[in-house]
Amino acid sequence: MNIKALPLLQLTAESLMISSEKVAHVQLNNPLEHALLILVKSGYSAVPVLDIQYRFKGIIGKNTILNEILGLERFELERLSDITVERVMITNTPCLNKSDHFLTCLKAVMDHPFVCVVNQEGYFDGIVTRREILKQLNKYIHVNKDLFYDGR
Numbered sequence: 001m002n003i004k005a006l007p008l009l010q011l012t013a014e015s016l017m018i019s020s021e022k023v024a025h026v027q028l029n030n031p032l033e034h035a036l037l038i039l040v041k042s043g044y045s046a047v048p049v050l051d052i053q054y055r056f057k058g059i060i061g062k063n064t065i066l067n068e069i070l071g072l073e074r075f076e077l078e079r080l081s082d083i084t085v086e087r088v089m090i091t092n093t094p095c096l097n098k099s100d101h102f103l104t105c106l107k108a109v110m111d112h113p114f115v116c117v118v119n120q121e122g123y124f125d126g127i128v129t130r131r132e133i134l135k136q137l138n139k140y141i142h143v144n145k146d147l148f149y150d151g152r
């Protein structure tokens with residue numbers, strides 16, 4: 001689909017998303033040690049959690065992991081290999097469908113840096129990021145600059 005040819009409000013999550021094969025993720029049964037490795041190596045603060053069938057299950061971030069292993073006086077690093085991602089991931093995050101329109105995506109990324117796109121059966125399609133939404137808004141404002149001046 002040619003994303004540039006569509007008016008802003010007709011853009012869908014499908015045309016805005018980073019598709020699943022390009023998204024760093026971890027799996028439910030991975031130990032926190034592996035999740036932290038993926039997060040540090042990829043440079044992302046948080047990534048989606050999938051089951052072995054690639055269904056979306058939650059989100060795990062560096063902060064959640066560090067909080068989990070924070071003891072009274074030190075980080076208890078030895079606990080990283082004992083705890084699974086499933087035990088500490090965040091599960092109450094909103095999701096999008098491929099057919100959701102721009103305004104729904106915009107609302108979703110106001111409170112979240114990225115939102116996962118899933119199909120009816122819960123399979124993971126990709127993510128819509130705050131960056132992509134801001135890019136589209138920036139383009140729209142530049143192309144339609146005249147609309148934003150009051151004529152003075």
Ligand code: 4BW
Nearest residue numbers: 018022023024042043044045046047113114129130131132
């Ligand atoms: O490795 C990076 N490459 C690029 N091009 N930009 C990056 C990278 N790491 C961070 N950024 C930038 C992006 O603008 O910093 C922003 C905040 O990153 P974050 O949240 O806190 O790691 C990025 O903003 P964004 O593109 O709107 O992405 C929002 C969030 O979406 C990221 C990260 O949690 C997730 N994300 C983005 N691309 C991802 C991804 N997670 C997994 N795989 C991907 N390919």
